[in-house]
Amino acid sequence: MNVRYRVELSQVERTELKTLLGGGKHASRKLKRAQILLAADAGASDEEIARSVGVGGSTVYRTKRRFVEGNLERALSEEPRPGAERKLSGKEEALLVATACAGPPKGRARWTLKLLAGAMVKLTEHKSLSRETVRRRLAENGLKPWRKDMWCIPLVDGEYVARMEDVLDLYAEAPDPEHPVVCFDESPVQLIGEARQPIPAEPGRLERYDYEYRRNGTVNLFVLLD
Structure with a gap:
């Protein structure tokens, strides 16, 4: 190879x-x-x-x-990227999101913008990072780490960051016919049937479904992208 x-x-x-x-x-x-x-x-x-x-x-x-x-x-x-220059690169933004989704520092109940900015300075080559930059990048990803109704990555360690960067590096590469990139994903899907027939919609009333349903097993759904 x-x-x-x-x-x-x-x-x-x-x-x-x-x-x-x-x-x-x-x-x-x-x-x-x-x-x-x-x-x-x-x-x-x-x-x-x-x-x-x-x-x-x-x-x-x-x-x-x-x-x-x-x-x-x-x-x-890093590979150069076209367009307006952003304070954080794509991989650094991914690292920010992963960090915000991980547990806060010891002794802290949750992440703050100031804590995240400080963490990113330690994890990257930036000498400083404003809270506004952190806030904007998190907002673009729909994240509010000071709130609790989220399901996120439990731990961001060195191995996780290395593997994340490996994947992001791969996605950023130009197409290489000798080394094609194949994206593959699968997800189990539950097959559900209606216990009672839904009531069709009428003017002024939405279609209504009963809360009961029948379980008809599961199926694996495979998705391949060219």
């Missing part, structure tokens, strides 16, 4: 990557890309790299491709 994307780093590039991993504040995904490039340069296979770094094979493939087709900076950076 990915034989044509062979990573050969110069000594300057190796030193830069080792310095990056040696200290300082950097996003976890950037550090993982640096680890991928160093391991690939050392001759490790894609499977070995994915296992040791803790990412998917597609992330290894994309990182190596960006380096070979571009340069070190491109391999370490």
Whole structure:
């Protein structure tokens, strides 16, 4: 897999990557890309790299491709996106939503905009983030973390964030005929029948259904998108 994307780093590039991993504040995904490039340069296979770094094979493939087709900076950076620049990238917005849906910090009953802004500064490379930016992004996703009538992700840990970024990276990639992306989803659907015939609608009155129903088993509904 990915034989044509062979990573050969110069000594300057190796030193830069080792310095990056040696200290300082950097996003976890950037550090993982640096680890991928160093391991690939050392001759490790894609499977070995994915296992040791803790990412998917597609992330290894994309990182190596960006380096070979571009340069070190491109391999370490996010893919550019068209349109007006937003304070938070798509992946950062997804991380914000996941964080807001997780449990609040210890000693806090719920998330506030200030707490979320502070959490995002710790999780990303932003030096500061306004509460208004957080509020707008949450509003776009219909989230009000200070309210309780929601069903959300119970825990956002390092493994969850890494897998989330892997999926978002994949969706952001341009189509590659040699590596097609197949979206597949399934959901069990309950088959329900009416115990009594509904009463048809009439002028001034809605159609009415009885509250009782019959269970007719379940069926698996498979959806495939091309």
